Amino acid sequence: xxxxxxxxxxxxxxxxxxxxxxxxxxxxxxxxxxxxxxxxxxxxxxxxxxxxxxxxxxxxxxxxxxxxxxxxxxxxxxxxxxxxxxxxxxxxxxxxxxxxxxxxxxxxxxxxxxxxxxxxxxxxxxxxxxxxxxxxxxxxxxxxxxxxxxxxxxxxx
Numbered sequence: 001x002x003x004x005x006x007x008x009x010x011x012x013x014x015x016x017x018x019x020x021x022x023x024x025x026x027x028x029x030x031x032x033x034x035x036x037x038x039x040x041x042x043x044x045x046x047x048x049x050x051x052x053x054x055x056x057x058x059x060x061x062x063x064x065x066x067x068x069x070x071x072x073x074x075x076x077x078x079x080x081x082x083x084x085x086x087x088x089x090x091x092x093x094x095x096x097x098x099x100x101x102x103x104x105x106x107x108x109x110x111x112x113x114x115x116x117x118x119x120x121x122x123x124x125x126x127x128x129x130x131x132x133x134x135x136x137x138x139x140x141x142x143x144x145x146x147x148x149x150x151x152x153x154x155x156x157x
Contacts, residue, residue: 004131012063018128026120060086
């Protein structure tokens with residue numbers, strides 16, 4: 001079966017032999033993917049201890065493709081090259097972006113994390129047939145300002 005890793009946004013996906021994953025954490029899956037990224041591609045990630053409580057977080061993902069490819073969702077074509085996305089914790093903007101992961105068991109059901117903000121180094125007992133999916137999400141830091149155009153549209157609704 002293998003362990004699936006997917007990083008949305010950089011179009012990276014690989015099926016790892018469960019024997020390649022030396023442990024039971026998401027970090028172990030990422031390390032296995034660095035060593036065995038799949039044919040015609042390379043993979044890496046950056047991390048930091050950038051939380052108030054000192055938890056280790058992933059801050060960026062990079063995939064390099066030797067050949068062009070098409071998105072499975074949009075069918076857009078992408079050129080060969082390096083694709084990188086980083087989280088942005090800039091406090092001057094109205095929102096920030098952060099990497100979030102999900103772990104699915106062999107039946108596609110979400111594995112409950114021991115805490116909502118569990119680090120990727122937390123032991124989750126990742127097994128053969130599991131999937132790990134990373135997404136870069138945007139989070140607002142306060143209420144959204146409604147523009148004049150939106151106010152006019154709401155008045156006509």
